[in-house]
Amino acid sequence: MMPYYKFxxxxxxxxxxxxxxxxxxxxxxxxxxxxxxxxxLAAQFYFYNMRVLKVMFTAIVTAMLGVFYLSWIGWLDMSxxxxxxxxxxxxxxxxxLLGIGFVIGGYCPGTSVVSASTGRYDGMVYLLGIFxxxxxxxxIFPLIENFYNSTPMGKVTLPQFLGLSHGLVVFLVxxxxxxxxxxxxxxxxxxxxxxxxxxx
Amino acid sequence: MKCPIEKLSISKRLAIFAALMGxxxxxxxxxxxxxxxxxxxxxxxxxxxxxxxxxxxxELAEWLIEGRADFTLVDLRDEKSxxxxxxxxxxxxxxxxxxxxxLMRNEKIILYGEDDIASAQAWFIxxxxxxxxxxxLKGGLNEWKEKILYPKLAENxxxxxxxxxxxxxxxSLHFGGVPQIxxxxxxxxxxxxxxTSPAPKITPPPASNLKSAPKKKREGC
Amino acid sequence: MSTLSGIFSKNEVxxxxxxxxxxxxxxxxxxxVGLGLVLLAAFVIMGRGLGASGAASTVVAVTVSKVAPEHAxxxxxxxxxxxxxxxxxxxxxxxxxxxxxAAGGFLSGTLAHRVKRxxxxxxxxxxxxxLIYAFIGGAIMGFGAKLARGCTSGQALTGGALLxxxxxxxxxxxxxxxxxxxxxxxxxxx
Numbered sequence: 368m369m370p371y372y373k374f375x376x377x378x379x380x381x382x383x384x385x386x387x388x389x390x391x392x393x394x395x396x397x398x399x400x401x402x403x404x405x406x407x408l409a410a411q412f413y414f415y416n417m418r419v420l421k422v423m424f425t426a427i428v429t430a431m432l433g434v435f436y437l438s439w440i441g442w443l444d445m446s447x448x449x450x451x452x453x454x455x456x457x458x459x460x461x462x463x464l465l466g467i468g469f470v471i472g473g474y475c476p477g478t479s480v481v482s483a484s485t486g487r488y489d490g491m492v493y494l495l496g497i498f499x500x501x502x503x504x505x506x507i508f509p510l511i512e513n514f515y516n517s518t519p520m521g522k523v524t525l526p527q528f529l530g531l532s533h534g535l536v537v538f539l540v541x542x543x544x545x546x547x548x549x550x551x552x553x554x555x556x557x558x559x560x561x562x563x564x565x566x567x
Numbered sequence: 568m569k570c571p572i573e574k575l576s577i578s579k580r581l582a583i584f585a586a587l588m589g590x591x592x593x594x595x596x597x598x599x600x601x602x603x604x605x606x607x608x609x610x611x612x613x614x615x616x617x618x619x620x621x622x623x624x625x626e627l628a629e630w631l632i633e634g635r636a637d638f639t640l641v642d643l644r645d646e647k648s649x650x651x652x653x654x655x656x657x658x659x660x661x662x663x664x665x666x667x668x669x670l671m672r673n674e675k676i677i678l679y680g681e682d683d684i685a686s687a688q689a690w691f692i693x694x695x696x697x698x699x700x701x702x703x704l705k706g707g708l709n710e711w712k713e714k715i716l717y718p719k720l721a722e723n724x725x726x727x728x729x730x731x732x733x734x735x736x737x738x739s740l741h742f743g744g745v746p747q748i749x750x751x752x753x754x755x756x757x758x759x760x761x762x763t764s765p766a767p768k769i770t771p772p773p774a775s776n777l778k779s780a781p782k783k784k785r786e787g788c
Numbered sequence: 789m790s791t792l793s794g795i796f797s798k799n800e801v802x803x804x805x806x807x808x809x810x811x812x813x814x815x816x817x818x819x820x821v822g823l824g825l826v827l828l829a830a831f832v833i834m835g836r837g838l839g840a841s842g843a844a845s846t847v848v849a850v851t852v853s854k855v856a857p858e859h860a861x862x863x864x865x866x867x868x869x870x871x872x873x874x875x876x877x878x879x880x881x882x883x884x885x886x887x888x889x890a891a892g893g894f895l896s897g898t899l900a901h902r903v904k905r906x907x908x909x910x911x912x913x914x915x916x917x918x919l920i921y922a923f924i925g926g927a928i929m930g931f932g933a934k935l936a937r938g939c940t941s942g943q944a945l946t947g948g949a950l951l952x953x954x955x956x957x958x959x960x961x962x963x964x965x966x967x968x969x970x971x972x973x974x975x976x977x978x
Contacts, residue, residue, distance in 0.1 A: 370835030373673045374699065383884045385833055390888020391895065392826040393838055393941075398896035400819035405908040405922075407813075409977045412970035418816045423944065425581075425820020426827060430949035432588050433828040439598035444672050444697070449836045451937055451947060453954030458943070461936025462958040465929050466965020470973050472925015473908065476840035476933060477941040479926065480886055481893030486905040489922040496926020497841070501848045503927065504934045508865040515935065525951040534592040536951055541589030545582055548817075578817045 369443040394481050403481040405473030405489055412470050415558035417551035424544040435537050456518040472496060601666050604695035611694055620690065621705045622677055624714050628738050631655060638675035641665075643685045644708075654679065654711060655742070662689050672698050679704035679711070716744035811900040827945055836881070837946025841933035843886040845869050850877050865934075910977040921976060936961075 368374055372382055400422045401407040410416035437443035469475055474482055474493045482490025508515070526533045575583075614620060630638075631654075640657040642649050649659040660668045662685060670676060676698060678686040686703040693701045704711070718739050720732040736746040813819075830837055849869035853860035860866040871877045897903040909918040933939040936958050938947070944962065947955020 368672075368697065368699075369832045371833050373835040375673070380879075382834060382881060383879060386881045386884035387888040387891075389826060389830050389833075389838070390885035390890075391892035392829070392888075393823070393885070394889035394892025394894075395896040396819055396823040396826055396892075397889070398893040398902070399814045399822070399900075400816060401813035403893055403897060403902070406910065406977065409970075412966045413974065413977060418813075421816035422820040422823060423940070423948075425817050426823035426945055427948040428585055429821050429824025430827040430831065430945070431951065432585070432592070433824070434831055434949060435592055435595075435598050436588075437832065439595060443832060445599060447671060447673060447835050448831050448950060450950055450952055451943070451954065453952065453957075454937065455954060455957055458936040458954045458958045459961045461932040461934070462943075462961025463965035463968075464932025465936065465939065465958075466962040466967070467969040468925045468927070468929030468932055469962065469966050470925070470969040471976075472922045472929060473977075474922075474926070475929065475940040476844060477838075477886075477889060477939065480840065480889045481897075482908070484890040484894040485897035485903045487908055488905065489907045489909065489918055492919045492922040493926040494844075496923040497844050497930035497933075498848055499923070500927035500930025500932075501841070501845050501934055502852070504931045505845075505848060505852065505863060505865045508863060512864060520953065523953045525953055525956060528953045532596040533598060533951075534595045538589040538593035540951070541585050541592075545586060548582065578815065581817050581821065 369437065370447055373444075373447045393477070394484070397478055397481045398485060402478040403485045403487065403490070405482065405487070408475075408478060409470060409473045413558070414554045415562055417555055420551050421548060424547060428541055428544050431537060431540060435533065450522045450524070453520040453523050454516065454518055455520055457515055468500075601696075604692065606695045611691070614694070620702050622702045623705050624711045625738075627654070627677065627704060627711075628715050628742065632738065632741055638677055638702075639670065640677050641670070641679070641689075643678060643680040643689055648681075654708070662692070665689055665692055666696055670698065672696075673700075675700040675702070677702045677704055679707045682707040682709050715739055715742055718744070718746045720746070720748045722748055811902070823945075824949070827949060830946075831949075834881070837942060837950070838885065839882045839938065839942035839946070840886055840889070841930070841939040841942065843880065843882040844930065845934065846877060846880050846883055853877075910975070913976045918976065921973075 371377070372385075377385075397403065401418055402422070407416055407418055411419035434443065434445060434448070438445045465475070472479075472493045474490060476497055479490045479493040479497065483494055484490075524533075525531075526536045529536065531539075627640075636656075640654060642653050642657045642659045643662050643665075644659070645661055646659060653659065657679075660670070662680075670693075676693065678689045678693075678701065680686050680689075683703065683706065686707060690701050690703050706714075714735075715738060718732070718735045720728065724732070732746070739746045827838055846869045849860065849866040852863075852866055853870055860870065869877060869880075894903065907915050907918055909915070913921075929939070936943055936954075938944075938955075938958070940959075940962065943952075943955045944959040946952075948959055
């Protein structure tokens with residue numbers, strides 16, 4: 368039964384090998400998508416290259432459908448997949464900061480690793496920046512610990528929160544994603560004409 | 568029917584596929600019905616015959632003393648009985664709440680009730696719902712009381728039996744029990760007294776003596 | 789043919805687009821499906837999702853503990869990333885995963901002739917400024933990622949697929965924050 372690791376199919380040490388292999392897949396996909404390049408990542412926020420939205424939401428929809436259907440046929444025990452607790456306020460504030468950092472720096476943690484490994488100096492500097500940011504966070508942690516732990520909601524999913532069935536939420540997410548893709552395609556067409564540059 | 572699909576770009580084909588999967592999901596609703604169970608009768612029967620899923624009270628007592636925390640001990644009785652007395656480190660989950668509880672399918676679960684019946688029924692329910700490691704405390708709480716809390720040694724026992732009893736006595740005292748030596752004639756009186764005395768409230772050994780428990784590894788981002 | 793165009797120059801330089809024939813990037817939807825399958829593999833094999841900022845946190849915590857062990861062990865944040873001394877804290881799933889990400893990125897880049905020592909930036913900003921911005925952006929993001937308990941890989945992708953409430957809120961906040969800030973930093977990119 369899946370998830371295999373939770374049913375002791377293999378040891379912790381072997382899971383580290385699995386981690387490395389999965390990481391290779393992750394890094395490969397990111398680079399293929401052009402996410403090792405800050406200009407493409409930042410372009411998302413200027414509406415002329417919407418790759419970030421397309422790749423991210425396609426990935427989310429794919430994995431979401433996979434989890435849903437594998438559970439449905441009884442192969443996967445969804446309840447054993449780790450779900451992070453929701454702390455709604457710090458997560459929203461953190462998200463805003465992340466978005467700002469994204470535009471200033473041009474990367475997010477995963478993509479900066481890919482960028483650094485394909486030779487970009489700005490990616491490497493960005494990584495150093497991340498270490499520094501985490502260090503600052505760690506040092507002032509005692510001061511912000513209360514905020515960090517505020518508004519806990521436990522492990523809650525959208526279906527639980529909205530009181531809708533899992534399948535209905537899946538459907539809504541798929542529809543929203545498809546709508547977003549259509550808007551993205553339109554936006555790219557309009558903006559590339561406006562900015563007069565080649566779509567990368 | 569082939570032509571219109573082939574004319575579309577791969578992106579559009581993916582979009583249609585996703586939309587169809589989404590619509591199907593809408594009709595499926597909830598992929599997992601927690602309360603439905605499917606029984607593989609043969610498998611269950613074989614496990615039952617093997618008696619592999621039984622734990623004796625002595626074993627459990629030893630594990631608790633050692634501080635092992637790699638299992639979850641479940642008390643299947645109602646809340647009132649649980650509050651009166653329960654085996655240390657157990658959680659109270661009445662049988663009807665078992666499938667709704669926090670129990671995970673990959674953890675080791677030991678069930679006990681007043682006697683064997685409730686735990687056997689609960690064992691069946693959990694095994695059919697794909698819980699992988701489910702065990703029954705043989706004899707239930709009655710056995711625990713008899714063997715651990717109030718163990719008795721006959722006055723005219725052999726020296727071997729007396730030596731054995733020493734060990735049992737230590738275990739019993741650890742749980743706040745009352746070991747006793749009884750002679751043949753006064754047994755019945757003693758039993759009566761024993762049953763009316765209030766069961767001792769025991770603080771379970773601190774959960775920090777984790778010997779065999781797997782360290783909870785962070786799984787977040 | 790690539791040129792290192794004055795990376796450490798102090799002047800405002802208008803860099804030309806480097807003439808080069810790397811392979812064009814793949815169809816984003818296909819890449820998305822591939823990425824989604826990698827994520828699904830993680831769910832199915834490990835019962836957990838992907839991540840990146842957690843590995844960085846582990847590295848920071850380990851470094852701090854090597855330099856100032858007492859301080860680290862007293863701090864509630866660093867403590868979480870250090871073990872009780874019995875195992876090496878770097879034997880962490882995310883650390884190995886991130887090493888894989890570096891390897892995979894390099895592999896894909898090499899196959900597509902996209903590995904190049906350069907600085908990615910818009911035409912209207914100098915290299916020095918770009919690097920400074922990169923560092924600041926990274927710092928802000930590192931801080932934000934810890935507040936949110938994750939970054940786009942861990943929270944947005946993983947939590948998104950699992951329909952985690954906090955993750956979706958986070959995702960919207962990221963896009964919101966990005967679009968809000970975009971106007972102020974357009975010089976760097978456009």
